[in-house]
Amino acid sequence: MFKRLFNTSPSPHQLAITFRRLGFIGFWCQLLLGLIPIILMIFQWFFSSNPQFIGTPDSGNILTFIDILTLVFTIYWCFRYSQLGSKLQNPDRRPTKVRVIREVWIGIIANVAVIFFAVLIGIVTVGGLLHLILSLPSVAAAILQTTPGGKVINPGSIIVPMDIFGLLAIMNVILAGLVGTVISLWRLYRLSIE
Numbered sequence: 001m002f003k004r005l006f007n008t009s010p011s012p013h014q015l016a017i018t019f020r021r022l023g024f025i026g027f028w029c030q031l032l033l034g035l036i037p038i039i040l041m042i043f044q045w046f047f048s049s050n051p052q053f054i055g056t057p058d059s060g061n062i063l064t065f066i067d068i069l070t071l072v073f074t075i076y077w078c079f080r081y082s083q084l085g086s087k088l089q090n091p092d093r094r095p096t097k098v099r100v101i102r103e104v105w106i107g108i109i110a111n112v113a114v115i116f117f118a119v120l121i122g123i124v125t126v127g128g129l130l131h132l133i134l135s136l137p138s139v140a141a142a143i144l145q146t147t148p149g150g151k152v153i154n155p156g157s158i159i160v161p162m163d164i165f166g167l168l169a170i171m172n173v174i175l176a177g178l179v180g181t182v183i184s185l186w187r188l189y190r191l192s193i194e
Contacts, residue, residue: 010190016089018190023082026183030075033176037169041068044162063124067117071173074110074180081107081187101191107184114177122170125163132159 010018041064084103087093 012088012091012094015190016085016087019085019088019187020082021085022183022187023078023080023085026078026081026180027075029179030071030078030176033172033179034071034075036172037071038068040162040165040169041065044166063117063121067114067121067173070110070114070117071176074107074114074177077107077110078180078183081183097191101188104184104188104191108181108188111177111180111184115174115181118170118173118177122167122174125166125170129159129163129167 080103084095084100087095088100
């Protein structure tokens with residue numbers, strides 16, 4: 001099976017099937033993985049009571065916005081691969097091999113950019129959370145302590161569930177970029193043995 005998979009030169013019909021199939025697989029995987037960060041970003045920007053994310057364009061927000069836009073582009077690009085597969089099947093509309101390779105490379109570069117920006121955002125986010133944790137006393141058992149009357153004794157920084165959702169969103173973006181990169185590299189490999 002591996003000999004057939006790795007050593008045979010695919011026909012244009014087989015390439016078309018590969019492009020269509022992997023295009024739809026990549027589209028749905030990236031769409032499902034990308035919906036979580038997109039929904040969280042929209043929720044955080046519009047419904048968060050934290051003024052840090054409302055109206056202040058800091059570097060983290062700008063990187064997040066660029067990363068989400070790049071992820072949306074890669075989702076579209078995976079869908080475009082399935083359309084390219086339909087063109088490859090039709091001899092009259094078949095694009096040149098150079099054009100097909102160029103489109104695969106665009107997908108690879110865009111997916112690597114998604115991963116790169118998500119890793120940068122992850123480093124900044126984890127660094128911020130680490131700063132919050134390290135600012136607590138070393139024997140602290142609770143982040144928020146209240147007195148019996150309900151007053152807050154230590155109103156220091158609080159890690160909220162949205163911080164953890166943000167980390168989950170970053171991991172989903174990295175996974176979506178990785179899925180897109182692997183699928184694009186597989187297409188490039190199939191084109192190179194033609």
